[in-house]
Amino acid sequence: MKEYIEESSNTDSIHCYLREIRQQGLMTAEEEVALGRQVQAGDMDARNTMIVSNLRLVINLAKRYLRHDLPLLDLIEEGNLGLMRAVEKFDPEKGFRFSTYATWWIRQSIERAIMDQARTIRIPVHVMKKISAILRTTRELETILQRTPTPEEIAESIKWPVSEIHEYLKKDVLVTSLDTPISHDDRGSSLADIIPDPSSSTEVALTARDLSSHVHQWVGLMPEKHRQVIFWRFGLDGTDENSLQEIGDRMGVSRDRVRQIQSEALEILRVRIKAEGLTTEMLFE
CATH class of the missing domain: 1.10.10.10 (Winged helix-like DNA-binding domain superfamily/Winged helix DNA-binding domain)
Incomplete structure (x- = not known):
């Protein structure tokens, strides 16, 4: 996937990347099963098709991890590594949509990179463990709520004071505002101008719907x-x-x-x- 990623994180690089992946159509559930079986049989063309068809999912997930110290394109590249791993591990007979399965691998890859970066800036180990626990609890609640939980909901679930949740969220490396300019030219483009809204993403909607359906069945x-x-x-x-x-x-x-x-x-x-x-x-x- 490196041919899609430029070293620079300027606006033109991101525009170019988005332009490339928007040309790829989404897979149907039937296509995912067929391609998944072909990947298991060692078909490299099927593997590449599954990867390229899900690059937009990586972007929408990477957007949630925007950090001052880890550029967007670095997050995307890390997410792409997770996507590749998901394609290799996907079992089409389990009944889940590929995007549901791949989301965990993409997030894991991105979060590992963030944690590695945190080590380089010497965030204490006990703080990193707290942050990791908050991230884990957040995803658990997201699965049920189908939305981002509030700090109060996280605190209640993890049995910590809400003030502690707020404290560690602040420590979890500064989050970049979507309105922050990403270039110093006179165009003044911001991330919000060029990155699709995850709430309108078909890939994210499919994943949420798939998870919601299974969760309702299991709770029932x-x-x-x-x-x-x-x-x-x-x-x-x-x-x-x-x-x-x-x-x-x-x-x-x-x-x-x-x-x-x-x-x-x-x-x-x-x-x-x-x-x-x-x-x-x-x-x-």
Whole structure:
């Protein structure tokens, strides 16, 4: 993929890269299965087709990790390495869309690069571990909520004070604003001007829909009290999300008991993922 990536992170380089990948069409589920089988049989053309068809997914994921100390094109290149690994490991018989499977590999590759960069600027090990735990919990909640969780939701899930979540989010290397100019010329282009909005990305929408469908199925198989807590807590039934206290009042139990049931339900979800032939890290790490 290096031929698509320039060393410079200027506007022209990003425009050029986006122009290249926009010419590639998305794969249908049937095409993913057929190509996946061909890749397993050693077909290099099928491998390249799967990689090129999913480069836009890498961009939309890389956009979420914009850092002052790691340029966008570096993030994209790291994400592309994860994408290549996903193509090699993808089992088309498992029933997941490729974008759902590849998302974890792409994120893992990008986050490893970010952590490596953090080591070079000497962020303490205990801080890096805290940041890693927050990232892991964030993705776990994203799987259920189908949106980015708030610091308060992360704190509640990980059982840390919300002030601590805010503190470590600030330490997690400065995040670049989408409105920050990325060139010093008079065009004044910003990242928001040239990178597609992930909320409008077909690839991201497919991944979210696939995950949402599976999560609803798995939650539906839980014992009634666990199912109720997950649906009420995270609004999976289309209603508003409820606080632990509100759910406790509805069920006639304490707030702490609801929290315990929620933790048990998330563990049931992890076990179910393993039963489907996946790993919990695929969605939660």
